Amino acid sequence: TQLLEQSPQFLSIQEGENLTVYCNSSSVFSSLQWYRQEPGEGPVLLVTVVTGGEVKKLKRLTFQFGDARKDSSLHITAAQTGDTGLYLCAGIYGQNFVFGPGTRLSVLP
Amino acid sequence: EAGVTQFPSHSVIEKGQTVTLRCDPISGHDNLYWYRRVMGKEIKFLLHFVKESKQDESGMPNNRFLAERTGGTYSTLKVQPAELEDSGVYFCASSQEWGIIAGGADTQYFGPGTRLTVL
Numbered sequence: 001t002q003l004l005e006q007s008p009q010f011l012s013i014q015e016g017e018n019l020t021v022y023c024n025s026s027s028v029f030s031s032l033q034w035y036r037q038e039p040g041e042g043p044v045l046l047v048t049v050v051t052g053g054e055v056k057k058l059k060r061l062t063f064q065f066g067d068a069r070k071d072s073s074l075h076i077t078a079a080q081t082g083d084t085g086l087y088l089c090a091g092i093y094g095q096n097f098v099f100g101p102g103t104r105l106s107v108l109p
Numbered sequence: 110e111a112g113v114t115q116f117p118s119h120s121v122i123e124k125g126q127t128v129t130l131r132c133d134p135i136s137g138h139d140n141l142y143w144y145r146r147v148m149g150k151e152i153k154f155l156l157h158f159v160k161e162s163k164q165d166e167s168g169m170p171n172n173r174f175l176a177e178r179t180g181g182t183y184s185t186l187k188v189q190p191a192e193l194e195d196s197g198v199y200f201c202a203s204s205q206e207w208g209i210i211a212g213g214a215d216t217q218y219f220g221p222g223t224r225l226t227v228l
Contacts, residue, residue: 002151042113042200042219043152088152092208095165097142097217099152 003027004089004100012106016078021103023089024071030092032072034063037086079107113220115201121226127189130223134203141184143176147197158184191227198222
């Protein structure tokens with residue numbers, strides 16, 4: 001049983017489209033993080049959300065933490081081919097760091 | 110500043126052999142972590158060093174896995190003897206602090222991973 005679930009598992013869109021990916025849990029997290037991973041590399045941190053209801057923007061990326069701190073979303077506006085990659089959510093659960101399975105995004109030119 | 114480095118990038122071994130993975134964290138980072146992703150699964154925590162001490166090794170799958178961090182600098186992860194189910198990508202990460210720290214001092218920086226294939 002995965003503590004963090006992500007949807008969709010795969011997403012293929014055209015350049016310029018908008019998209020939202022989700023990270024859900026039945027457990028409360030004190031914070032959640034979003035990472036992007038490209039082939040042959042390790043995950044790279046994009047953002048950390050800490051407060052329930054918090055919204056953070058990073059250029060065309062908007063991250064939201066659910067009010068109950070059990071879920072988070074990542075919205076990308078006007079996707080570019082450079083956004084292609086594996087998007088992972090992660091958080092501290094107990095003393096450990098747990099990851100979701102990821103959403104593999106492919107942005108086509 | 111150099112990032113986290115891992116060696117080798119790929120390793121192919123036969124079942125029953127021994128493999129040692131190495132991780133060099135970012136200089137000055139006391140916290141070092143090992144993670145593993147097996148095919149089709151999420152990245153899973155293996156263990157956490159603070160300097161040379163094992164802070165948490167609850168994620169280590171069994172006693173065939175041995176991690177060390179002598180002198181609190183680089184770390185090694187040895188698998189002996191390797192089994193088929195050990196195949197996957199092993200990531201190392203390092204951070205200055207652990208937990209939720211203002212200013213991002215707890216940010217984990219990941220290495221590129223070692224892809225281990227056990228035949």
